[in-house]
Amino acid sequence: VNEIRELSAAGWPLLAILQLLPLAGAAAVLVLGERRAAVWAGRAFALIELWLAVVLYGRIDAASPALQLAEKSGWLPGYHVAADGISALFVLLCALLVVLMALYELVRGLARPGRLLALILLAEAALMGMLLTANLAWFAVLSLAELAITAYLIGHWSTSTPENRALATVRFIQFQAVGLALFVAGIVILAWGHADATGRWSFDLLDLARVPAQGRFQSAAFFLLFYGLAVRTPLFPLHGWLPNVMHRGMVSIAPALLLGVKVGIYAMLRFVLPLTEEAVIVWQIWIVGFAMVGVFYAAVLAFLQTNLRRLLSFAVVSHTSLIVIGLFTLHPLGIAGAVLLSVNFGLAVTVMLFMVGFVFRRTRTTDLARLGGMFERIPFIAACFLVGGLAIVGMPGTPGFDAAHFVLEAAMERFGALPTVAAALGNVTAAGFLLWAFQRAFIAPRPEGEGAQALERTLPMEYLVGGLAVAAMLLAAWYFETWLDLVEPATRALALRFGAAD
């Protein structure tokens, strides 16, 4: 099982176009500048990209766990892209989120919408590349590009005082630089081992999987890669950048780019688990232990927050910990659950971030003590926020329900009842702080002195953005089987590498 099979069946370079189209879109939008047409062009590109993602979904043979539609290039060193069910799902999510962002951006009335849209499309190109590449060096370079774009967004579009904006940007860059450096060190160790064994340098996933690193080097590579991605994801205790970036940085778009598409989780699935199997098995229990602590730690801290944005950041840490528990059950059900959970959480967090953005547009604050009483004025936005929160909690009717169910079932089988009950309790705690936040932000009476200015009613475009996002989430829940069928063969194959029985 040491090899990942690959079929070369690409008639036209669909994957290359998936990566290049947003790039072209960004160029077009940049050229058009701040004209009205720029925004329409950007949206059109985002929509075409979504259509391409659907085409990709159609062309993937979901029954096969192999990497498909592979493309290699003779002249571009290391260019190797391929997709399977998991990447197809993430690509769909990414394209959808960018369409939503392109709509959201104008509604929020952010400064320099043309430039912003171009940057979003650039980030999309980088993200698509990260989701499709089968080369670790390409992944590292593209994530550097993506992080640089996001850092630029945080540095230029943050809605806070200059000091806070600087703090958010600096913390973001410091943490992500360390994370990226760790990731690069990890792939260098792997590639070096490969070069020593075969005499040829390669960062290709398939090459590296053929010659796994040995002993301590594998452990070192595993931790370097895992920590690098854990900073990005983020996981306790390496999550330090997120609260500052969420609280003091951009309200919605940069966090949505970072947290909506969980490339950290994706890279763990795609690269870390197959390349460092033995180390994963050795350290599995430690990772899960830390993730369990993370679920609770973040949940308790979420209870303590007085700012809605900061609170959401801890909600994210809490639920990514749950995803990692699922991933590291190394159980077919658990891994499939983790994949679907990360897509669900990505969508749900984006919905909540957008709604927080709409609230922020009206109040210019996300301080919970100064919010409240908004349900009467903007019930639709409040309801969307609530639905997002419920999806994170794993309410039946949202895709989180089935996925979380899978994760818990797999955890039960692997780790026994007690840890599973603990993890489930952590998720229940999430229900607590999210509902409490909802209550404080939307239902509680408007505090004295804040009621003077009347809140604007929900705009039609806000209905559209919120409605689309929630509809996507509910549809995903309704057709849960479809998505499960899409990722299941690939996740099962992955679990089989770890000797899963069923």
Place this chain on the structure above:
Amino acid sequence: MNCWFVFVIWVPLLPLLAAAGIVAYVLNGAAGDHGEPPTARLAEGAGWGALLVLLGLAVLAWIDGAPGHVTLGTWFASGRFVAPISFILDPLSLGFGTLVALVGVVTLRFARQYLHREAGFHRFFIGLSLFLSGMLLIVLAGNAVLTFVGWELCGISSWLLIGYAYERPVATGNALYAFLSNRIGDAGLILGIALATWWLGTAEWSGIQAWAADAARFDKVQARLLLFGFLLAAVAKSAQVPFAAWIGRALEGPTPSSAIFYGALMVHAGVYLTIRLEPVLLQVPDIMVYLALLGLLSALYGWLGGLVQTDVKSSLAFATTTQVGLMFLACGLGWFQFAAWHMALHAAWRAWQFLLSPSYLHLVAGKAKAPPAWLARNQWLYAAALQRFWLEPAAHGALTRPALAVARDMRDLDDNLLSNLVGMPERRRGGADAAEGGDGVIRGHGLAGRALLWAAERCAALERYFVMQGAEGGLRRALRRAGEYLRSFEALLEQPRYLVIAIAITFMVIL
């Protein structure tokens, strides 16, 4: 082997004895003008002695053939770990050693006049003799442990002489800076020694070279880590990028010491170490590539930085960095012999230049040359060169500031938690604590005392609760307290330094 070769031990020993002799002389009240000649004569005599012994050995080696490795006995041993007193006598070490002794003697002779009636006259000669001993030991040492001894002697004497004018804060600050930068390299040397002993069972240079030649035992990964340690030491000692900043600060000492440390001899210790490691390096070409790049980078750094300097000593220091960078480049390209010649010629030439530098005021008429037009046009490059490529602020931000911050956190931990735990008298934080402490009649000190007090208070609270129904908000207060602790913990996690510490701890555990 010719029995005369055992005399090599006197080479580093003579300057060391001279240093000890000067110390004794100073303690016995050397003072005034007539106190100076004995000191100078002692140091110079030792230098001459070392030079003559080396010359004699060189002649002997010429006639008899160089003996290579000479073991005189065991310094200390513990289990598998043995540190012999051994020397390596080959054309490289004898040749360079003779040059070192020669430059040393010349500089000592120069210093006798240059430092006449200086307050620290004797101190200077002690430092210089110590340095000469250390440098000769580096060149002649047959194993990495002895090399390390020499390495440290050089480091200490460099610190002493940069801080020569210790009444000026700048001088002592710079001394500390240079010393600490060098300590990073020392850590690398210790790592190299430890790995060599652990994996190879020996730290003898000849043993390491034999290991590199033995295809059956040689392991590339081990070689890379070994080289990493040794080359870190070499690069730090030779003031290459990224450690290049210290040499600019090291010029604070008297000119003769600058000449011998940063112009002629000590900066070449790293190159010498690299040439010693030639057989290992040749087995791992990828490390050689990095070495070449590093050398090239340092040469560029030194060249660009040197173009904008406005004083003689700084210009010379940057020129030295450039030349030493070129030597590393040569080593990286495999031209070890070329690097050795370059090193010897450069040492001689730069010693002369540095010793001449105080006279430049008289020798040179007119203004200093302006930086070239292309550099002046390119504002960014010009600023970068002028700021020495921001190496110092970068090191400050990346190392000093986090280290200070961690130290501050530790002090807070100590003050707020540990002192309380062991019952040390604590700094009261105001009214809140006093109110919590109850009526103040009973006080618990230390863990046991506090535990007893705590148990007593709980019992009292229980009694109050059942007897008098007085429970009020205790749980809430405890929860709030826990929340505060969690918050401060989270505030720590949001500092990047704890990210780095967490990562370091993991790697200590897994490796």
